[in-house]
Amino acid sequence: MRNTRRIIAGATAGLILCAGAAVSARAGEPATVTYPASTQNIANPERGFYKHTETHYRADGSGYTPLSAQTLAGYREQGVTQVLRVFYLEKFASEPTLDQEYLDLVKADLDTAREAGVSVITRFAYAQGGDFPYSPPYGDAPLETVLAHIEQLEPVFHEYADVIPLVQQGFIGLWGEGYYTDHFAADPANPGVVTEADWRKRNAVVAALLAAVPDERMVAARTMFSKQQFTGTSQPLEEPFDGSDAARIGHHNDCFLASPDDFGTFLSNPLSLDQEYLEAETRYLPMGGETCAVNAPRSEWASASAEMARYHYSYLNRDYNTDVLDSWGADGLAETQRRLGYRFVATESTVTAKDDGSTQIWVGVRNDGWAAPYAERQARLVLTNGSTSHTVEFESDADVRTWAAGESVELTATVDGLPAGEYQVHLAIPAAQEAVADDPRFAIQLANEGTWDAQTGLNDLGQTVTVE
Numbered sequence: 001m002r003n004t005r006r007i008i009a010g011a012t013a014g015l016i017l018c019a020g021a022a023v024s025a026r027a028g029e030p031a032t033v034t035y036p037a038s039t040q041n042i043a044n045p046e047r048g049f050y051k052h053t054e055t056h057y058r059a060d061g062s063g064y065t066p067l068s069a070q071t072l073a074g075y076r077e078q079g080v081t082q083v084l085r086v087f088y089l090e091k092f093a094s095e096p097t098l099d100q101e102y103l104d105l106v107k108a109d110l111d112t113a114r115e116a117g118v119s120v121i122t123r124f125a126y127a128q129g130g131d132f133p134y135s136p137p138y139g140d141a142p143l144e145t146v147l148a149h150i151e152q153l154e155p156v157f158h159e160y161a162d163v164i165p166l167v168q169q170g171f172i173g174l175w176g177e178g179y180y181t182d183h184f185a186a187d188p189a190n191p192g193v194v195t196e197a198d199w200r201k202r203n204a205v206v207a208a209l210l211a212a213v214p215d216e217r218m219v220a221a222r223t224m225f226s227k228q229q230f231t232g233t234s235q236p237l238e239e240p241f242d243g244s245d246a247a248r249i250g251h252h253n254d255c256f257l258a259s260p261d262d263f264g265t266f267l268s269n270p271l272s273l274d275q276e277y278l279e280a281e282t283r284y285l286p287m288g289g290e291t292c293a294v295n296a297p298r299s300e301w302a303s304a305s306a307e308m309a310r311y312h313y314s315y316l317n318r319d320y321n322t323d324v325l326d327s328w329g330a331d332g333l334a335e336t337q338r339r340l341g342y343r344f345v346a347t348e349s350t351v352t353a354k355d356d357g358s359t360q361i362w363v364g365v366r367n368d369g370w371a372a373p374y375a376e377r378q379a380r381l382v383l384t385n386g387s388t389s390h391t392v393e394f395e396s397d398a399d400v401r402t403w404a405a406g407e408s409v410e411l412t413a414t415v416d417g418l419p420a421g422e423y424q425v426h427l428a429i430p431a432a433q434e435a436v437a438d439d440p441r442f443a444i445q446l447a448n449e450g451t452w453d454a455q456t457g458l459n460d461l462g463q464t465v466t467v468e
Helices: 069-077 100-116 143-159 196-212 224-231 271-281 301-310 322-326 329-339
Strands: 007-010 031-034 048-055 082-088 119-125 166-168 218-221 249-256 287-291 315-317 344-353 359-367 380-385 388-393 408-415 421-428 458-467
Touching: 031 458, 048 329, 069 100, 082 100, 100 119, 100 143, 143 196, 196 218, 196 224, 218 224, 224 249, 224 271, 249 271, 301 329, 344 421, 344 458, 359 421, 359 458, 380 408, 380 458, 388 408
Parallel strands: 048 082, 048 315, 082 119, 119 166, 166 218, 218 249, 249 287, 287 315
Antiparallel strands: 007 458, 031 344, 344 359, 359 408, 380 388, 380 421, 421 458
């Protein structure tokens, strides 16, 4: 005869969770907890408003402004968990070798970000524009130099994969946006004309970046057409998360809402082809950027919010263009801050003791954000008993990249074989990278009242399981 442990579900059926509320139920009865949603901005990783930062390295070695730990800490206090860092490589536009002093400065910035609990969306470029109109020479680097620099940056991308969630394509043209370029258009004075030979060179840069960036991280293209040129198809991604090149190239738009085609971001004829493509792609791939010009009524809140939802925006520059952003009003900005990226709300959980001595735990979660997470993370249960803890895997749907915007998931796990004791039940969604897997600042917090433990990075489900 099987020697089973008696498992008692904790909490009162139908209980609405408040901080510290967990009441034992009669043995063998399902115990259900429902969770009130929070209305606050949640400072979760890899989502939300970002702050723009940039630094330079000129021919004489001047211009490098390190990231400030104090400034980054201030951003976190504002609920901002990420910066865009544009590294300008002016000194190296005609030099194939990045000197060690420069690489050490880049690594020091990333160390500072890691210590501050802030992610760094990363872009490298060689030049930025002055007053419009722009004219050649622009100051970017030829293909051979770009490829050499990417090769030297590969160890940095790997060492700091925990704080570099995304690498924007960069390198080509002013600001690294691929347009005003000395070397990747046949006639620099007419940069809108890109030949097949030019596309081969551009594609070589994308291929080098994909090879240099760790497999679990992505590259973001500036236009849909540039990705289509690389993949050879205008059909949107059909097999997400399979590690293919197509599944690792996301998008960014640095002139969001500025004109009908966002100043050359949408290039198809009709524009709806690119729009439909982007809508489909960003269900699984990162999307973000910044606004750059007032274009009423499209740049106003009603249209802007609808487009951020349609294109599954995960991140947006908080400081540019302020004329556009301010037109959304305080309520619009607050909603944008809450809904950029994912926003996971626990709705209900049920714990049921089984006749065979095991227990089943069911958790419902809804995504109220505009996007799913674009980086792989596995949700799991953590059962704690004093200083000891046990991890329990969900039977399915644990990859949070599949928790789509506006949809709900049902998570089920079976607990068996635990030592006798009383266990508190938590939902954990830690970072996948070992360097920060135990850092609660890189874990995902539920958008609920009274569930988050900022010291452990666990979400308390208000359920107890007693094994006798």
